[in-house]
Amino acid sequence: MTEDRLRRARKSIGLGLADHSAQPDMARLRAYRMGRFQAELRRLDYGGAVLFDPLNIRYATGSRNMAVWTLHNPARYAFVPAEGKAILFDFHNCEHLADGLETIAEVRPARSWFFFAAGSRMAEKAKAWADEIIAVIRERGGGSRRIAFDHLDPLGAHHIAASGIEIHDAQEPIELARAVKSADELVCINHAIAVCEAGMARMREALRPGISENELFAILSDTNMRMGGEWMECRLLSSGGRTNPWFQEASDRIVRPGDLVSFDTDLIGPFGYCADLSRTFFCGPGRPSPEQRKLFGLAMEQIHHNIELVKPGITLAEFSEKAWRIPNAYAANRYSCVAHGVGLADEWPKVAHAQDLASSGYDGVLQENMTLCIESYIGEEGGTEGVKLEQQVLVTATGYALLTSFPFEEALGG
Numbered sequence: 001m002t003e004d005r006l007r008r009a010r011k012s013i014g015l016g017l018a019d020h021s022a023q024p025d026m027a028r029l030r031a032y033r034m035g036r037f038q039a040e041l042r043r044l045d046y047g048g049a050v051l052f053d054p055l056n057i058r059y060a061t062g063s064r065n066m067a068v069w070t071l072h073n074p075a076r077y078a079f080v081p082a083e084g085k086a087i088l089f090d091f092h093n094c095e096h097l098a099d100g101l102e103t104i105a106e107v108r109p110a111r112s113w114f115f116f117a118a119g120s121r122m123a124e125k126a127k128a129w130a131d132e133i134i135a136v137i138r139e140r141g142g143g144s145r146r147i148a149f150d151h152l153d154p155l156g157a158h159h160i161a162a163s164g165i166e167i168h169d170a171q172e173p174i175e176l177a178r179a180v181k182s183a184d185e186l187v188c189i190n191h192a193i194a195v196c197e198a199g200m201a202r203m204r205e206a207l208r209p210g211i212s213e214n215e216l217f218a219i220l221s222d223t224n225m226r227m228g229g230e231w232m233e234c235r236l237l238s239s240g241g242r243t244n245p246w247f248q249e250a251s252d253r254i255v256r257p258g259d260l261v262s263f264d265t266d267l268i269g270p271f272g273y274c275a276d277l278s279r280t281f282f283c284g285p286g287r288p289s290p291e292q293r294k295l296f297g298l299a300m301e302q303i304h305h306n307i308e309l310v311k312p313g314i315t316l317a318e319f320s321e322k323a324w325r326i327p328n329a330y331a332a333n334r335y336s337c338v339a340h341g342v343g344l345a346d347e348w349p350k351v352a353h354a355q356d357l358a359s360s361g362y363d364g365v366l367q368e369n370m371t372l373c374i375e376s377y378i379g380e381e382g383g384t385e386g387v388k389l390e391q392q393v394l395v396t397a398t399g400y401a402l403l404t405s406f407p408f409e410e411a412l413g414g
Contacts, residue, residue, distance in 0.1 A: 024271075029184035030062040030103050034080070036180070040173035041082040047144025048081040049170040050133060052151040055344045056174050058272055061086045061103045065094055067272075068231050074151065075112045078104075079133065081140045108132075113155065122155060130159030137165060148173060175348035179341055180369050185273070186394065189343070189371060190403060192229070192269030193277070193392060197406045199223030200265070200279065207281055209257045213237050216261065217250040224267050233266035233274070233345065236388075239283070244379035244386035245333050259283045260292055262388040268345065276342050276373045277404050278390035282411045292385065295378050296412040299387040302326070303376040306338055310393055310400035312368045319351045320361060326378075331355070333386065335377040342373045342392060370395040371403065387412075 037060045041049060051057050052074045054067040060080045070076050070091070080086045085105035088098055095107040111132060112118065113125035137147055148170035152160070160167055181189065199220040206219055217237045224232065235249040240259040242248050255261060262280040269275050280296060282288050288296075305324040323338045334353055341347040349370075352361035366372075372393050379386025392403045408414025 024184040024187040026062070026184070027102060029182060029188070030101070032182040032184065033059050033177070034061065034086075034103050036177035037080065037174055038082055040177045041080070041148065044146075044148075044168070044173055045144070046082060046146045046148045046168060046173070047141030048079055048137065049148040049150070049173070050077060050079050050152075051170060051174070052077045052149075055272075056150050056170070057088075059174060059178055059344055061088060061098075062101050063088055063090075063098050063104065064272065065091060065097050073112075073116065074114050074153070075117065076110050079136050079140065082142060082144070084140065087136060087140065114153070126153075126155035127159060130156055130163070134160065134163045134165065150174065178343050178347050179349065180367055181343060181371055181394075182369075185343070186369075186371075188271040188273045189275075189392075191271065192267065192273040192275040193403055193405075195224055195227040195229055195269045196220075196265050196267045196275035196277065197404070198227065199267070200277075200406050203263075204281060207255070207261060207283055209255060209283060211255050212252050213239055213242075213250040213255065213261075214252055216255070217263070220263075220265060220267065224269060227270065229267060229269040230272060231268050233268060234264065236266065237261070237263035241384055243280075243388070244383050246335065246377045246379060246386055246388060255283050257283060258286055258289070260288075260295075260385045260387065262386060264388060264390060266346075272344055274342050274345050275392070276346065276390065277392050277406065278375075278388045279406065279409065280387045280389060280412065281409050284411070288412050292387075293413055295380075295385065295387045296409070296414070298327070298330070299376045299378040299389045300408065300413065302378065303374055303389050303391060306376075307374050307391060307393060307400060307402075310339075310366065310372060310374070310395055312366055312395055312397065314366050316349055316351050316362065316364045316366075317357065319366070320354050320357050323351070323354060326353070329380045330378050332381040333377065333379045333383075335375045335388075337375060339372050339374045342371050346373070366395050368395055368397050 054070045057078045058064045075091045078088045088107045089110040111129040118125040146166045148168045150170040202219045237250040238248040239255045239261045243262045264278040267275045302324040337350045339351040349364045374391050376389040393400045
């Protein structure tokens with residue numbers, strides 16, 4: 001008995017839990033997430049889903065392993081039935097990573113058939129994978145031939161379809177499930193944001209002429225890793241003339257006095273939840289120019305106007321129509337959307353700009369306990385600089401609550 005206790009103590013991951021404060025109940029969180037996903041599967045009359053995306057596997061089962069690597073190497077997957085526990089197919093010798101997860105009935109070794117793993121034996125390996133999955137579906141799919149897949153390469157799709165199983169898209173049910181957060185999820189999201197804002201504070205303190213964009217972004221990434229976070233979705237940080245147009249990643253450019261520095265965190269923090277917020281800093285010494293303050297003022301108008309639209313029951317189309325109208329000089333460089341959902345990553349829904357509704361918009365309804373990011377980018381087409389701002393909010397019963405607390409740049413008018 002003593003040896004067993006010592007063994008467990010040596011495997012402890014740290015003292016992050018306390019018995020005297022409100023904290024997330026991870027078993028309850030897993031039950032909520034799996035329950036929402038399975039309810040969506042039943043709504044669509046699917047017998048189950050085969051998931052390859054590591055974020056989807058994590059949402060449905062609570063299991064994680066090499067998330068970034070398996071995003072581009074489909075080396076693990078899970079079958080989630082519409083009723084009952086999941087079967088996880090994990091990477092070589094990784095079965096132990098799911099120990100204690102009550103969402104999983106069984107762990108099996110994955111059969112990898114992507115080219116790196118299978119080479120010239122892809123056809124053989126894909127057939128073996130399909131034979132096993134078909135057997136699992138027939139055993140655990142409740143007699144249904146309607147099965148959802150989030151990713152399925154051509155060889156596998158051929159074998160599955162030839163067996164008489166109907167292939168459906170798993171992204172709809174899992175994105176809809178992920179959209180509405182539980183109280184435990186909100187604790188995790190707030191923790192990720194706290195880590196992110198700690199990194200942002202370190203960035204602001206380090207900002208001075210002579211520092212490079214890469215050095216600044218490294219501070220955010222370093223803070224995330226040191227505080228238990230997982231990875232960075234993007235490297236969106238630029239300064240001076242590289243702030244316009246947007247979507248330029250951090251480089252070795254040296255920040256100069258008088259530059260704007262704009263960034264988007266896209267941080268996957270502790271527990272796998274995303275902190276997605278943006279700020280624009282001013283690098284002194286000196287004072288911002290009238291043009292810089294004008295850009296910042298317009299971005300502030302946009303983000304605050306659009307936040308006030310957030311409430312349960314508003315449709316995505318109505319949100320688009322009521323959103324702040326971007327002046328013509330800045331419209332061509334507008335951000336890709338007005339707002340979007342956020343949870344384990346950027347998620348459904350997306351609120352399109354009014355001028356983009358016909359080409360890329362879709363409808364839906366905001367619900368209580370959704371979490372959203374409200375976006376702003378203001379940069380004139382052909383202009384020198386641009387301002388990026390973003391806030392993360394919770395949809396409440398009566399409107400919204402801010403989840404982010406990091407201040408806007410005071411020198412620019414924040």
